[in-house]
Amino acid sequence: xxxxxxxxxxxxxxxxxxxxxxxxxxxxxxxxxxxxxxxxxxxxxxxxxxxxxxxxxxxxxxxxx
Numbered sequence: 001x002x003x004x005x006x007x008x009x010x011x012x013x014x015x016x017x018x019x020x021x022x023x024x025x026x027x028x029x030x031x032x033x034x035x036x037x038x039x040x041x042x043x044x045x046x047x048x049x050x051x052x053x054x055x056x057x058x059x060x061x062x063x064x065x
Contacts, residue, residue, distance in 0.1 A: 002063045006034040008052050023047055036063070 009019050009030075016034070020027045023044065032038035040048065040060075049056040 001036070001039045002061045003033065003036070004059050005030070005048065008054070008059065009034075019051075022051055 005019075009016070014022075016027045016030045020030045023030070025044065029038065029040075033040055045056055045060055049059055052059065
C-alpha cells in the first residue's frame with residue numbers, strides 16, 4: 001500500500017514521535033507505515049485520516065502487488 005503519511009506529517013512539522021503520540025502508537029509503528037513495511041489496521045487508518053482531516057483514500061492507495 002502506498003501512503004502520504006510522511007509527506008503530510010512533514011507539512012505540519014511533526015516528528016515521527018509527535019505523530020505517534022497523537023495516534024497513541026509507537027514511533028516505530030509510524031516509521032513502519034511511512035516506509036511501507038507495515039499497513040495500518042483499518043481503525044488506525046481512519047484515525048490517521050481524521051487527524052489529517054482528509055479522506056482516507058487521499059492518504060492510502062493500493063500498491064503494486
